Amino acid sequence: MSFVDIKKVNKYYDSFHILKDLSLSINKGEFIVFLGPSGSGKSTLLRVIAGLEQIKSGSVILDGEDITTKAPYKRNVSMVFQSYALYPHMNVEKNISYGLKNLGVPKEEINKRVSDVADMLEIKNYLNRKPQALSGGQRQRVAIGRxxxxxxxxxxxxxxxxxxxxxxxxxxxxxxxxxxxSLKITSIYVTHDQIEAMTMGDKILLINEGKVMQYGTPEELYNHPVNIFVADFIGSPSMNMFETFIKDDTLQTKCESIKIKLKNCESIKNKNIILGIRGEHLSINKHNTEKDLSFNLKVDMLENLGAHAYMYLEIPSSKDPINVRIDSRDKKRVNIGEYTNIYVDANSIYLFDKETEMFIGFLEEFI
Ligand SMILES: Nc1ncnc2c1ncn2[C@@H]1O[C@H](COP(=O)(O)OP(=O)(O)OP(=O)(O)O)[C@@H](O)[C@H]1O
Ligand SMILES: [Mg+2]
Structure with missing residues (x-):
């Protein structure tokens, strides 16, 4: 059994169905990130786990105990909010110790714990200050300490x-x-910032409209997105996507120059396919693989990020340009307004079914 088990949770606000049959398991000691666009239900799910929201159906199990209807303060769960939520009239020491005092923890024990936490978070020098005399970072540290x-x-x-x-x-x-x-306490961290999610999470739960889109390691979501939503949401800039059609055994875009002969394509014949390629898999240099494809496209814009740059190229018949990551040193080889050859390794081209939005396979499997 997992340490946290969320089973088929359904949550409504009035008639709005906010969390839809949402299930998830978390192992002891894991750092899990809830990621998703604004309004997708991340905070609601977190508040359900904390006991701050009632649910219509489903259950929440923590360490083998069903806590679905248990009062928040009895759950042995601590929450840190965006707004810090510190008591303004109490100094840092009292802010941290207040909850323990209410629980009747002996004074010596409280003093020891506060001192340990203050050491760990380097807030020892501020213990007598009130929150308004602290910077944002210091306040957040106090909230974490609490x-x-x-x-x-x-x-x-x-x-x-x-x-x-x-x-x-x-x-x-x-x-x-x-x-x-160092503490190894099982943690759930909500963010809509995918960089935060990728860098912090042992696993990411990507939610959209109250449903799980994908749950897995950052690498799984980045390299093996199960659908178009995940492929588009994870990665910055987003994965390039083009609409294509498979006619007989040829994959073609609206742009006449891009046609790719396929084999083994019985299962996807006569379908609308979305083709996805990440900017770092496109290059102005040949990959030297047998399945290298090349396109000649016009450079629209260059964006310098220091270590590397993004080049944006016009795609005939598409309103969105494609992004290509290039080494900064290669920047002088490309000029805005001119045509350049772009090479792509077919191993890194994703195919998605336009209708179901699900991942079908890599292009390489079909050529
Ligand atoms: N108290 C409430 N009453 C009615 N609807 C609510 C309430 N709280 C949240 N909602 C709705 O539930 C949905 C999910 O909200 P939630 O706060 O969980 O989103 P979120 O993913 O945390 O978004 P954000 O990234 O903006 O914080 C939203 O559509 C929101 O408007
Ligand atoms: Mg939120």
């Missing part, structure tokens, strides 16, 4: 870094992961 001090079975984070500037987010992201490595 959760850690309870020594919970499960940690829940709801977008804890959203109010911080970009640099501090990266630092705190690192600290939260380090904290998890």
């Amino acid at each position: 959760a850690v001090v309870h020594e919970p079975k499960l940690f829940l984070f709801d977008e804890p870094l959203s109010n911080l500037d970009a640099k501090l987010r990266i630092k705190m992201r690192y600290e939260i992961k380090k904290l998890h490595t």
Whole structure:
């Protein structure tokens, strides 16, 4: 049995069906990220686990115990919110210790735990300050300290870094992961930032409209997306997608110059297919594989990111340009407004069924 088992949870707000038959299992000690667009149900699912929301059907099991109807404060679960939710009139020390005092933990034990947590999170020098005298990063550290001090079975984070500037987010992201490595408390972390999800999660649960799109390691979601939604959501810039059609045994786009002869294509004959390629699998250099395909396209725009650059190229008959990642040193080889050859290894071209939006296979399997 898993450490956390969410079984077929259905949640409504009035007549709005928010979580739809949602199931998921989490192993002890894992760091799980809930990822999805705004309004997809991430916070609602987290609040269901915390006991802050009632559900219509389904169950929540924690460490073998059914906690579906258990009061939040009896669940042994600690939550950290985006808004920090610190008590403004209490100093840092009291903010951290308040919950323990209410639970009747002996004074010496409280002092020890607060001191350990303050050491670990490097907030010892602020213990006497009130929250308004702290920076955003320091406040978030106090909020984390307040959760850690309870020594919970499960940690829940709801977008804890959203109010911080970009640099501090990266630092705190690192600290939260380090904290998890040392404490090994099973954690669930909600974000809509896919970089955060990819860098922090042992596994990612990608949700859309209250349904699980895919649950797996960051590598699985990135390299083996099960449908168009996952392929498009994970990766920045997004995976390039073109609409194509398989007529007889030829895959063709609306653009006359792109036609690929297929074999073994009985199962996908006469279908509309979405072809997906990530920018890093396209190159201005040959891949030197037998199945290298090449296209001649016009350069629309260049975006420099330091170590590498993105080149955007016009695709005849498509309103969206395609992105190609190039080494910064290759930038001088391409000029905006000119045509250039683009090479792609057929091993890295994904095929999706336009109708069902499901992944069919890699193009290489069909040529
Ligand atoms: N108290 C409520 N009453 C009615 N509808 C609600 C309530 N809380 C949330 N919702 C709706 O439920 C859906 C899911 O909301 P939720 O807060 O879980 O999304 P989210 O994935 O956390 O989004 P975000 O990334 O913006 O925080 C949204 O459509 C939202 O409008
Ligand atoms: Mg939310």
